[in-house]
Amino acid sequence: MNQAATVVVSTYAADRFEVLRDCIQSLRDQTTPPAEIIVVVDRNPPLLRRVRRDFEGVVTVENDAFPGAGGARNTGLRRVTTPFVAFIDDDAEASHCWLENHLGAYADPLTIGTGGGLEPAWETGRPAWFPPEFDWVVGCTFEGMPAPGGIMRNPISANMTARTDALRAVGGFRPNFGKIGMLSLPEDTDLGIRVLGAFPGHHWRYRPAATARHRVPPERATMAYFFRRCWYEGTGKAQLVGHVGPQGLASEWEYSRRALPLAFARALRDGAVNRDVDALRRAGAVVLGFVATASGYIVGRVRGT
Numbered sequence: 199m200n201q202a203a204t205v206v207v208s209t210y211a212a213d214r215f216e217v218l219r220d221c222i223q224s225l226r227d228q229t230t231p232p233a234e235i236i237v238v239v240d241r242n243p244p245l246l247r248r249v250r251r252d253f254e255g256v257v258t259v260e261n262d263a264f265p266g267a268g269g270a271r272n273t274g275l276r277r278v279t280t281p282f283v284a285f286i287d288d289d290a291e292a293s294h295c296w297l298e299n300h301l302g303a304y305a306d307p308l309t310i311g312t313g314g315g316l317e318p319a320w321e322t323g324r325p326a327w328f329p330p331e332f333d334w335v336v337g338c339t340f341e342g343m344p345a346p347g348g349i350m351r352n353p354i355s356a357n358m359t360a361r362t363d364a365l366r367a368v369g370g371f372r373p374n375f376g377k378i379g380m381l382s383l384p385e386d387t388d389l390g391i392r393v394l395g396a397f398p399g400h401h402w403r404y405r406p407a408a409t410a411r412h413r414v415p416p417e418r419a420t421m422a423y424f425f426r427r428c429w430y431e432g433t434g435k436a437q438l439v440g441h442v443g444p445q446g447l448a449s450e451w452e453y454s455r456r457a458l459p460l461a462f463a464r465a466l467r468d469g470a471v472n473r474d475v476d477a478l479r480r481a482g483a484v485v486l487g488f489v490a491t492a493s494g495y496i497v498g499r500v501r502g503t
Contacts, residue, residue, distance in 0.1 A: 200281050201281070201301045202281060203230075203232055203282035203284050203301060204232060204233055204279070204280045204282070205234070205284045205285075205297070206275065206283060207225075207235065207237045207288050208238045208271055208274070208287070208288065209239055209288035210239065210241065210270075211245070212248075215245070217289045217413055218237070218289075219252075222235060222253060224291040225297075228292065228294065228296060228298070229295050230297045231297075232284070233279075233280045234278075234279075234280070235255075235257065236256075236257045236258075236259065236274045236277055236278070237288075238259055238271070238273045239259070240266065240267070243260075259277065261273045265374075266377065267287070267377065267385075268355075268370075268372065268373075268375065269373070271355070272370040272371055275362070275365055275370050282360070282362060283359065283360060284300060284358070285355055285357070285358050285359070286410060287356040290357060290413070291319075291411045292357075292409075293408070293409040295407070297359075301359070303403040308399060309401065310361055310364050310394070311365075311393065311402050312358065312360075312403045312408065313339075313350055313354055314353070314357040314358065314406065314408030315339050315405075315406035315410070316337065316354060316357050316409075317338060317409060318333055318336050318411075318412055320414045321414060321419075325419050326480075327421070327476055327479035327480050328480070329341075329484050331453075331458060332487050334354075335423075335424055337356055337414075338414075341461065344404045346407070347404065349403065349404075350390075351390055351391065351394075351448065351449045352449075355386035356410070357412075359408075364393055364397060365389075367396055371389055372388050372389070375437075383437055384431070384434050384438050388438055391442045392442070425486060425490050428486075428494065429493065430494060431494065432492060432498060433494040434498070435447060435491075435498070436495050436497075436499045437502065454488065461480075462485065465477045465484065466478070
């Protein structure tokens with residue numbers, strides 16, 4: 199089987215140029231090299247010129263679709279000529295065997311795509327109060343994900359691969375439905391559900407060994423950011439349900455029913471037994487995160503009716 203893959207990287211900000219450089223270098227160092235690296239620059243002509251000048255051997259194009267990472271990925275997807283396409287964010291560094299681990303899942307012909315592991319690379323250290331079940335707040339995989347190799351509803355778009363033809367069959371990422379600033383419309387969840395609907399019997403596979411380190415800047419390590427991100431995740435999920443129906447919350451119900459009560463109980467126990475103030479703060483963060491997300495969802499549904 200031809201397992202050639204093209205990697206698409208979307209970028210938009212000049213102040214992320216050095217982390218983009220690290221990302222591209224990590225792609226060049228792969229045990230299974232990508233057939234091509236495509237960098238899509240979103241509405242920043244000076245950055246576009248700089249990327250073209252500084253990265254030899256990388257295809258650089260301007261996002262000519264809708265603004266945001268989803269539009270940039272769709273622009274890259276249109277230029278892919280390989281059977282598989284991979285997406286990684288410009289502020290993530292792929293592990294040495296990243297692409298090899300992703301592509302290994304396609305030995306199963308029913309694998310339509312894969313999602314890899316995203317480890318937070320905290321620039322100022324992980325806050326002691328930050329529960330790992332909420333690492334999705336900073337764009338990373340989290341406690342409560344499927345077992346390695348297990349079936350998942352959707353990958354996280356910052357670290358994923360798919361069969362190129364499958365993504366094209368559904369039109370790629372939904373136009374104007376994605377993350378821009380604090381606005382959080384879950385374009386990866388939407389894409390995952392639409393692909394599965396178009397290809398019954400196929401599945402997404404979780405490949406945590408296909409790891410990338412996702413940078414977390416200091417401003418995202420605050421309680422204020424945590425609350426806002428949870429709130430907007432809730433409002434975004436409300437819009438998602440409006441598009442795809444109740445399946446847009448299937449994984450979230452299971453996560454809320456199983457992972458969060460366990461996280462709260464564990465943190466509360468550690469706080470009480472060990473007199474660990476940070477553990478008690480983690481317990482509080484679990485409650486705050488759930489309430490903020492659920493409230494955002496309720497408000498989003500009311501506004502959408």
